[in-house]
Amino acid sequence: MESKNNRSFVSWTRLKKSFYYASQGIAYTWKNEQNFRIHTSAAVVVFVAAQLLNVSAAEQALLAVSIGAVLCLELLNTSIEHITDLIIQTFDERAKIIKDTAAGAVLVFSATAAVVGMIIFIPRIVHILF
Ligand SMILES: Nc1ncnc2c1ncn2[C@@H]1O[C@H](COP(=O)(O)OP(=O)(O)OP(=O)(O)O)[C@@H](O)[C@H]1O
Numbered sequence: 001m002e003s004k005n006n007r008s009f010v011s012w013t014r015l016k017k018s019f020y021y022a023s024q025g026i027a028y029t030w031k032n033e034q035n036f037r038i039h040t041s042a043a044v045v046v047f048v049a050a051q052l053l054n055v056s057a058a059e060q061a062l063l064a065v066s067i068g069a070v071l072c073l074e075l076l077n078t079s080i081e082h083i084t085d086l087i088i089q090t091f092d093e094r095a096k097i098i099k100d101t102a103a104g105a106v107l108v109f110s111a112t113a114a115v116v117g118m119i120i121f122i123p124r125i126v127h128i129l130f
Pocket residue numbers: 032033034081088089090091092093095096099100103
């Protein structure tokens with residue numbers, strides 16, 4: 001087997017493999033986690049709304065970072081759920097704490113992203129309506 005020290009600086013085969021494995025993790029989460037599907041769909045709606053409402057490039061960048069962070073947290077939460085189930089197969093208060101706090105992290109950042117979205121979109125919507 002190739003030693004890690006002998007590897008070239010950039011191996012396209014390894015790079016392709018790492019993209020493939022990462023996309024499998026994303027596809028698994030999409031198939032199995034309703035919240036991930038909801039957040040991804042919300043991201044598409046936000047992106048389209050940003051184009052229609054002439055949201056500035058800087059604000060779109062802020063929205064992209066907020067949405068990207070929520071989706072990353074969803075993926076990490078899925079990973080934590082699986083690690084927990086692998087290690088703890090019985091009902092255990094510690095498993096509950098691990099899963100609930102990981103879910104709490106997703107919730108806190110989702111709320112933060114929603115606030116960012118409201119700050120950006122509400123004035124524009126109000127301007128159109130009144
Ligand atoms: N082994 C366990 N011991 C104690 N409580 C657990 C255990 N596994 C899950 N729980 C509790 O049940 C809740 C739901 O757990 P579950 O693994 O079904 O995750 P979930 O939030 O339903 O995930 P999903 O998003 O996949 O539906 C957890 O947040 C936790 O409070």
